[in-house]
Structures are given as C-alpha cells and as structure tokens.
Amino acid sequence: MTGTELTLSQPVLVAIVLAPLLGSIIAGLFGKFVGRTGAHIATIAGVAISCALSISVLWQLQHGAASFNQNLYTWFDIGGISAHVGFMVDNLTAMMMVVVTFVSLLVHLYTIGYMHEDPGYQRFFSYISLFTFSMLMLVMSNNFLQLFFGWEAVGLVSYLLIGFWFKKPTAVFANLKAFLVNRVGDFGFLLGIAGVLYWLGTLDYAQAFAGASKLNSQVEIFAGHPWTMATVVCICLFIGAMGKSAQVPLHVWLPDSMEGPTPISALIHAATMVTAGIFMVARMSPLFELSQTALNFVLFIGATTAFWTGLIGMVQNDIKRVVAYSTLSQLGYMTVALGVSAYSAAVFHLMTHAFFKALLFLAAGSVIIGMHHEQDMRKMGGLRKYMPITYWTSLIGTLALVGTPFFSGFYSKDTIIEAAAEHAHEHGGAIAQYAYWAVLLGAFVTSFYSFRLLYMTFFGIERFRDAHDDHHAHDDHGHNDAHHGAHEPHESPWVVTVPLVLLAIPSIVVGFFTIGPMLHGKGTDGHALGKGFFDGVIQMPADGAMAKLGEEFHGALAMALHGFTAMPFFLALAGFLLATVMYVWRPELPAKAAKVFALPIRILEEKYGFDKLWINGFAGGSVLLGRLSRWFDSKVIDEHGVNGAARDVNDLATLIRRGSTGYLYQYAFAMIIGLILLLAWLIKVAA
Numbered sequence: 001m002t003g004t005e006l007t008l009s010q011p012v013l014v015a016i017v018l019a020p021l022l023g024s025i026i027a028g029l030f031g032k033f034v035g036r037t038g039a040h041i042a043t044i045a046g047v048a049i050s051c052a053l054s055i056s057v058l059w060q061l062q063h064g065a066a067s068f069n070q071n072l073y074t075w076f077d078i079g080g081i082s083a084h085v086g087f088m089v090d091n092l093t094a095m096m097m098v099v100v101t102f103v104s105l106l107v108h109l110y111t112i113g114y115m116h117e118d119p120g121y122q123r124f125f126s127y128i129s130l131f132t133f134s135m136l137m138l139v140m141s142n143n144f145l146q147l148f149f150g151w152e153a154v155g156l157v158s159y160l161l162i163g164f165w166f167k168k169p170t171a172v173f174a175n176l177k178a179f180l181v182n183r184v185g186d187f188g189f190l191l192g193i194a195g196v197l198y199w200l201g202t203l204d205y206a207q208a209f210a211g212a213s214k215l216n217s218q219v220e221i222f223a224g225h226p227w228t229m230a231t232v233v234c235i236c237l238f239i240g241a242m243g244k245s246a247q248v249p250l251h252v253w254l255p256d257s258m259e260g261p262t263p264i265s266a267l268i269h270a271a272t273m274v275t276a277g278i279f280m281v282a283r284m285s286p287l288f289e290l291s292q293t294a295l296n297f298v299l300f301i302g303a304t305t306a307f308w309t310g311l312i313g314m315v316q317n318d319i320k321r322v323v324a325y326s327t328l329s330q331l332g333y334m335t336v337a338l339g340v341s342a343y344s345a346a347v348f349h350l351m352t353h354a355f356f357k358a359l360l361f362l363a364a365g366s367v368i369i370g371m372h373h374e375q376d377m378r379k380m381g382g383l384r385k386y387m388p389i390t391y392w393t394s395l396i397g398t399l400a401l402v403g404t405p406f407f408s409g410f411y412s413k414d415t416i417i418e419a420a421a422e423h424a425h426e427h428g429g430a431i432a433q434y435a436y437w438a439v440l441l442g443a444f445v446t447s448f449y450s451f452r453l454l455y456m457t458f459f460g461i462e463r464f465r466d467a468h469d470d471h472h473a474h475d476d477h478g479h480n481d482a483h484h485g486a487h488e489p490h491e492s493p494w495v496v497t498v499p500l501v502l503l504a505i506p507s508i509v510v511g512f513f514t515i516g517p518m519l520h521g522k523g524t525d526g527h528a529l530g531k532g533f534f535d536g537v538i539q540m541p542a543d544g545a546m547a548k549l550g551e552e553f554h555g556a557l558a559m560a561l562h563g564f565t566a567m568p569f570f571l572a573l574a575g576f577l578l579a580t581v582m583y584v585w586r587p588e589l590p591a592k593a594a595k596v597f598a599l600p601i602r603i604l605e606e607k608y609g610f611d612k613l614w615i616n617g618f619a620g621g622s623v624l625l626g627r628l629s630r631w632f633d634s635k636v637i638d639e640h641g642v643n644g645a646a647r648d649v650n651d652l653a654t655l656i657r658r659g660s661t662g663y664l665y666q667y668a669f670a671m672i673i674g675l676i677l678l679l680a681w682l683i684k685v686a687a
Contacts, residue, residue, distance in 0.1 A: 006065035019046040024129035031122030039122040043129040051101035058094040088142035096139040104132045106499035113495035131157040162260040171259040178253035185243015192236030209286040234294035241277025258320040262365030266358040282343040285539040299339025303435035306332025310445040340423035349412035356400035359503035363394040366492040382462035386489040393500040400507045402447040405563035408511030422545035443568040447575025455583035526555030
C-alpha cells in the first residue's frame with residue numbers, strides 16, 4: 001500500500017473514543033461483579049486499545065493519510081444553526097491523542113500499585129478512564145459545542161477525582177475550589193463561543209476559520225476605545241484557558257488539587273486537563289492571529305504565571321506541591337509561546353512536559369509510598385539508597401525540567417525562550433520585554449526548586465528516623481498515622497516503577513528526535529524535509545519568531561551543544577549550584593536564609609494573598625451577598641411585601657369595619673360631611 005492510499009477510518013476513530021468509556025462503565029456500574037481485577041483489566045484494556053489506535057493514526061498521518069474532518073451525528077438543526085458530533089483529526093489532534101492515551105495508560109498501570117489498599121479501587125479506575133474519554137472528546141472535536149462538552153466533562157471528572165477521598169475535609173474543599181474557579185473561566189469561554197456563533201454564524205471549526213475575517217469589525221466595549229470583535233472573542237476564549245490551564249489569577253485551584261490521589265496529579269495536572277487551554281488556543285490560532293491586543297494579553301498573563309508562581313515553589317515543603325507549582329510555571333511558559341505566536345513551540349513543550357512532569361508526579365507518589373504516605377520533604381532525606389529506581393528516574397525528570405541540553409525539556413523550553421527573545425527584539429514594548437525576562441529568569445527559579453526537592457528527598461541525613469516523633473504528619477490517603485515515619489523506607493513495587501522507567505525514556509530522547517520535524521520541517525540533522533508537521537494545521541506568521549528560529553536550526557545536536565553556551569544554561573547552573581550549597585554542602589544555610597529573608601518568604605508562603613482574595617474576597621463576598629439577599633427577601637419582600645400586603649389589607653378592613661356600626665345618625669352625619677366637601681370642591685372649580 002502506498003502512502004497516498006492511506007485513509008483514516010471513521011470506525012477506528014470512534015473506537016479510540018469509546019474504548020475508555022466502555023472500560024469506565026464496566027468498572028463504575030459493574031465494579032461489584034467484576035471485582036478489583038476485572039475493573040483494572042477492563043479500564044486498562046480500553047485505554048491500551050485507544051493508545052495503540054492513536055499511535056496508528058499518527059503513523060498514518062505521517063505517511064500520507066489526509067486529515068479527517070467529518071460529522072458523525074447531527075445533534076440539532078434549528079434556524080440555520082446546526083450542532084454536530086464530529087471529529088477533526090490532523091497532526092495536532094493525533095499528537096494530543098497519543099500523549100493523552102500513553103500517559104493515561106501508564107497512570108492506569110501505576111494505580112494498581114498505588115491504590116491497591118483503597119476501598120474505592122473500582123470507582124477510581126472508572127473515574128480515570130472516564131476522564132480519558134472526556135479528554136479525547138475535547139481534542140478530537142471539530143466544532144465548538146463538542147469542544148465545550150469535553151471541556152466541561154473533564155472539569156466534572158476532575159472534581160470527582162480531586163475529591164475522591166470525600167471524607168477528607170481538605171479534599172472536599174479542594175475539589176469545590178477547583179470546580180468554582182473553573183466556572184469563572186468557563187463563563188468567559190462560553191461568552192467567546194457565543195461571540196463566534198453570533199458574528200460568524202457557525203459552530204464548526206473549518207467554517208469559522210474560513211470566515212474569521214468578519215471578526216475585524218469594531219465595537220466599543222469602553223467609550224472611546226473601540227476593539228475588534230476578534231479581540232473580544234479571543235480574550236473571552238482565553239479566559240476559559242486561564243481557568244483550565246491555571247493561569248494567574250485563576251491558578252489557585254491547582255496546588256490545592258494535590259489533595260487528590262497522586263495518579264490524578266500526573267494525569268490531570270501534567271498531560272491532560274491543564275494543557276487543554278494550551279491546545280485550544282493553538283487550535284484557534286486563525287482567530288488569535290487577528291488580534292495583537294489579545295496576543296499581548298495572553299503574553300502578559302503567561303509571563304506573570306511563568307515567573308511568579310515558580311517563586312512560590314521555592315518555599316514549599318510538600319513534595320507534591322513543589323511539583324504542582326512547577327506545573328503552573330511551565331504552563332506559563334507555554335502561554336508565553338502562544339502570546340508570541342509560536343503556537344507550535346507551545347504545543348511542543350506541552351508534549352515534552354507531559355512526559356517528564358508525569359514522571360515527576362509519579363516519582364513523588366513512589367516516594368510517598370516508600371515513606372508510608374509521608375509528603376513533607378523535611379521528614380525525608382537519604383532515600384536514594386533505599387529507592388534507587390525512583391531516585392534515578394526523578395533525576396532524569398529533574399534534568400529534563402530544568403532544561404539540561406540533550407534532555408527533552410531543553411529543546412522545548414529553550415525554543416520558547418528564544419522565541420520570546422526574538423519577539424522582544426522585533427516588537428519591543430514593555431510587555432514583550434517583561435515576558436522575555438520572566439521566562440529567562442524562570443530558568444534559575446526552576447533549577448533551584450527542582451534540585452532543592454531532589455536534595456531534600458534523596459540526599460543528606462535520614463530525617464525520616466525522627467519523623468515518628470511528629471504526630472501531625474500529612475497523609476496522602478486521608479488519615480493520620482503517627483508512626484508511619486518510623487518504618488524503614490522501601491522501593492515501590494514493579495507496577496509503580498515500570499511506568500517511571502517508561503516515562504523516563506521519552507523524557508530523555510523525545511525532544512532530540514522530534515524538534516526538527518515538529519517545529520522546523522527539518523530532520524534531526526537539520527536538513528529540510530519539505531512539509532512541516534504543523535503546516536496547514538496551526539496558523540503562524542510567515543515572518544514570526546518560529547520562522548526565524550527555523551532558519552537558524554542546524555540540527556538537534558548543534559542546538560544542544562550551543563545550549564551549553566547560552567544564558568538559560570548558566571542561569572540553570574546557578575540555580576543548581578545555589579541549591580547544592582544550601583542543601584548539601586551547607587545545610588545550615590536555609591535556616592539562616594529564612595531569618596534574613598523572612599518577609600519575602602512570608603509573602604511567598606501566603607501565595608501573594610491570592611488564596612485569601614478568592615476565599616475571603618470573592619467567595620466570602622458572595623456568601624455575604626447571599627446572606628444580605630436572604631435578609632432582604634425575608635425582612636423586606638416577605639414581611640413588607642407579600643405578608644405585609646395581606647396584613648395591610650386586613651388592618652384596612654378592620655378600620656372600615658369599625659365604621660359600620662348600623663346607627664342611622666352616623667350614616668347621615670357622614671353623608672352631610674361628604675356633601676359639604678363636594679360643594680366646596682365645586683365652588684373652587686367654578687371660581
């Protein structure tokens with residue numbers, strides 16, 4: 001069969017979506033009948049089928065198959081507006097499908113070991129498989145309505161997963177917080193979709209992109225400041241991305257979501273849900289390219305998230321929260337790439353980040369297992385002797401995260417920094433300069449907190465031997481065990497370590513072998529291949545940052561060697577050296593630094609006050625407004641309106657009834673008074 005004969009099969013695409021859903025139904029509705037083994041076999045089989053078919057689809061697209069864009073089912077057709085269930089599968093979609101299903105498959109395997117003692121075993125497998133189905137519906141959709149369905153579905157399932165231990169108050173608070181904050185973003189997202197439907201008259205991607213020029217018409221949002229409709233629509237859509245992809249100020253839900261089981265941290269917060277916003281903006285690149293104002297807004301938000309949330313990670317002591325703030329920062333990097341129209345670089349970092357961040361989350365979970373559910377890094381230390389596989393895979397993930405040349409994170413992260421630098425050079429402006437320095441200095445911050453985590457966990461003295469004296473240790477499984485710190489640490493079972501090894505491999509090599517074809521239309525050696533991976537899929541300016549970086553790309557090897565002489569490498573090296581001095585050579589320094597920098601550390605520990613603003617400000621204000629509304633309803637509406645009207649009528653009737661005595665002289669007197677008043681009025685009118 002020649003390449004031109006390859007075609008994507010509709011039944012195969014349907015099977016990719018429905019296989020995880022079938023597994024979820026079996027584990028969720030029939031969990032008692034199939035048991036624990038049946039639940040994980042059904043869900044793993046469903047995701048494995050989906051992963052294998054997704055890889056097949058990507059292979060076919062790379063060997064000549066045409067992109068797929070068809071409607072499978074008409075939901076409704078009213079007044080010329082139609083809604084469909086359909087798939088758009090091109091290189092961007094296929095790459096997302098492979099990443100989502102591959103990481104999900106490894107998380108499913110990991111869950112067998114991590115959750116084996118949990119009473120909600122079948123329910124958990126049902127949830128994560130349902131999440132995979134929801135994410136596939138999101139990335140494979142060919143219209144805005146189906147996109148919104150997948151968008152809300154992943155939000156709903158994440159609510160269930162974050163609050164999986166529903167008897168744990170902090171987990172219930174975290175899932176409610178995530179749900180409500182995401183509703184704020186989703187309101188903007190829905191307004192953006194409504195704007196597309198109103199001005200373009202369609203919900204279909206292809207038709208909307210074809211008629212996108214209609215959004216160039218202007219409207220006055222603020223008096224005297226006309227905006228194009230493209231600006232309004234794109235900012236509204238991006239507000240949705242701010243919620244899902246945890247951008248400032250809608251980022252507050254993600255660190256708290258660590259209250260859920262560790263496999264969820266890897267699945268939701270590394271490879272899938274939080275990257276949905278990045279994927280959406282990249283997919284909507286034909287719309288965003290119409291508005292430089294919207295792109296500047298995206299750039300500013302991304303830069304703020306990349307640098308300032310990374311600083312918070314420097315003072316965290318919970319091993320999962322450090323990785324969570326790292327996720328926030330890396331999502332900021334992706335958003336910066338979107339803001340400089342380097343959409344392909346954002347998606348590329350999305351892919352590489354999925355592997356090494358899932359690796360770091362699962363490695364953190366392995367440490368938690370080995371430490372008998374202890375999460376405080378101050379009660380660890382020296383674990384590399386007891387957990388060698390977890391240590392080496394964590395080291396690989398750390399080297400990828402900090403952007404070490406030849407590791408996958410280097411290629412994607414360095415590309416974003418270079419794109420931001422090129423954008424700042426070409427366009428100037430305060431926002432462009434701010435974004436460049438944010439991502440550049442972020443290299444130092446990322447390196448420091450990453451090696452801090454590595455050293456506090458795996459190096460130094462074995463502090464866990466004293467942990468049993470602390471009766472307030474945090475437990476990942478929602479209960480307190482005052483003696484778990486006294487147990488000897490141990491390496492995790494093979495169902496936990498095998499996914500770590502499988503994720504470590506792409507964390508090393510995937511960037512080297514894919515940067516040329518995916519970003520520059522060149523081979524690994526720098527020679528042109530003809531058509532680029534995202535050509536015709538993502539719309540980028542012909543003279544933009546990525547075009548110039550493509551001209552300068554001479555192969556993955558040359559890029560890595562040049563990386564050793566670039567500023568980001570020296571900043572990362574400085575972060576590494578500072579962490580080494582403070583946590584290996586001079587372990588007394590952190591305590592001294594805490595006294596010297598008490599005020600900035602306190603600000604970082606309080607997360608710049610964003611939590612208080614949301615909880616006491618917005619949430620507290622809403623509760624206060626609700627109480628005021630209830631008081632107004634009961635005291636004003638009910639007492640003086642509904643019940644008051646009846647009472648007033650009754651009082652008036654009582655008063656009138658008192659005048660009805662039955663005595664003739666009283667009635668005659670009333671008639672005379674009335675006649676006098678009437679005559680007085682007539683005389684006045686006549687005069």
